[in-house]
Amino acid sequence: MVGQPRMIRSHRAIEITTGLVGEKVTVAGWIQRRRDHGGIAFLDIRDASGLIQVVADPSEHEGVADLRMEYCVSISGRVQERPEGTVNPELPTGEVEIKAQEISVLSPSETLPFMIDDRADPDEKIRLQHRYLDLRRPRMAANLKARSKATAAIRRTLDDLGFLEIETPTLVNSTPEGARDMLVPSRLRQGEFYALPQSPQLFKQLLMIGGVERYFQIARCYRDEDFRADRQLEFTQLDLEGSFWGREDVLDTIEVVLKAVAKEVRGVEIADDFPRITWQEAMDRFGTDKPDTRFGMEIVDLTEPVGESDFGVFQGAVSSGGTVRGLNAGVLDWSRSRADALTERAKELGAKGLVWMVVEEDGSLRSPISKFLKPDELDAVKERLEATVGDVLLLAADRWKTAVSVLGGLRNDLGRPTDHDELAFLWVVDFPLFEEEEDGRITFSHHPFTSPASLEDMRSNPTEALSKAYDAVLNGVELGSGSVRIHDPDIQSQVFEILGIDSATAERRFGWFLQALRYGTPPHAGFAFGIDRLVMILQNENSIREVIPFPKTQTGGDPMTGAPTWVDDDQLGELGVALSGAALERRDGPADKPSAS
């Protein structure tokens, strides 16, 4: 009872059990339901622990008829067993009830905008406008609890392993690469800006140089990019780094952490090591670097059987260095409109078109391009895709990366389970070190502090070189990534150079960091994964907004507080900042419109 205000509450709802029969207790919470039968009334009282039924005699408690849903109340009474035949097996406290003696309304409630109930499915904007009520719903209460359990498990596990939890700054330097930074203008140094961190990357490396050896942080990170169901402006990562570490040390540690979280939140023991797949294999088989391995429908190389067929598109793709890939989509309800829709989707994913084939009853392949293929070519397609009657086969011919990623996208659309009952963890390893943009520019594929797998490869053939980066994937969602870092300032400089950052620029932007690397930097490696995404999947949700207590909408707004808002010109003046152009027009309306007089 320590810390409990006894006048208001002696027990939590879940604690009212048969052992307390005959005793006087006081519970407090919200009225979930009132069932008033005239001569007898029932109140379901909900607190954070659960529900307990209260029985009241309206003749003894005049106010009972006035009690409404979600009134916050405190009720004293004697615990009694429920009469025979009225036990509610659905309820943990279903064998008992409280016979009300005193009922006090701590705080009444207006009529609710929506029911506090998982059966109700109000529009998300309404939920966010009254998020405090939304959080009372069992689903959201469970999600908050799961998230807390997840972070508790992370802290417990890492503390046991000797990690230090260390906070790094959230007002940092802006760096132009990567995602757009969230910027914060400086008042003391007008015209200069801080950025909110996209990750604590450099600070955790500095902690390694600082001799910490094992660091972690549950860190808020910010990226000013467009929203998705699994992306918000601000999100939370487990950020972790270790000295004298290589890849295996990181993967082992992260596996231990993820298994601990899965056990804590889901109650599942994952005994096996997470499977590993190389980036190349992931792309070839699944068309993505974050494969969902809960279902098959793998992509198959058809370059050899049909690349030299009479179909010009296949020929063209192959002769210019591309490939033909296929996917057995299984039995689909096939129609012209379905074919058109899939083709549209393929185009959206970057394809120029999509070839479809349907296996007819007689085993023949019906397709707009059948006539261009020889019987043995058609047979080879059927065989390689293990096609049986009714199956729809989808073929894409293009540059390798386009072909596989188009089919990978379609594979996800067509085959992906909608729930997360199964947990398919996966390591993706051996990522390319760099990516070549369409314009030939080279950018990093992880971040510029990632160690190359081989210095010789990096120097001789940068676009083919591999890195020591790795990703953790769960059910086709990228949980996070990490790498062995560069701890040699010379190699770091070489990487900058390959990225087209000349030494003067590198010195200006990262000189302080390069300098730090020159004082006996230990080899180190680390990882970061998104806690929002992890909890989302463990809670079988399909949006991280469901596991973030106060998320923003897709346009970056908070329907409850109205954020973001305009600020006074005075405030802007202190910062040396002024609105211009479109921003002014949004605030004040069109400027050059003659006023109607």
Place this chain on the structure above:
RNA sequence: GGGGACGUAGAACAGUCUGGAGUGUUCGCUGGCCUGUCAAGCCGGAGGUCGCGGGUUCAAAUCCCGUCGUUCCCGCCA
């Protein structure tokens, strides 16, 4: 930056395609009845700027244009 979907009572929807009186369903709200319910039940009642603006039409929730909002996706997301 681009594409799709959605917006009707406090909430969730149907009605929109094929224009004809704000029509309807469930929950909530409200008045009454009711002593064992647990999504209580029964009888009655209130509640609407069909997101907003414009257009077409004798007539618009419905068709057209614009706009705002929400959402999913492409781009983007080291």
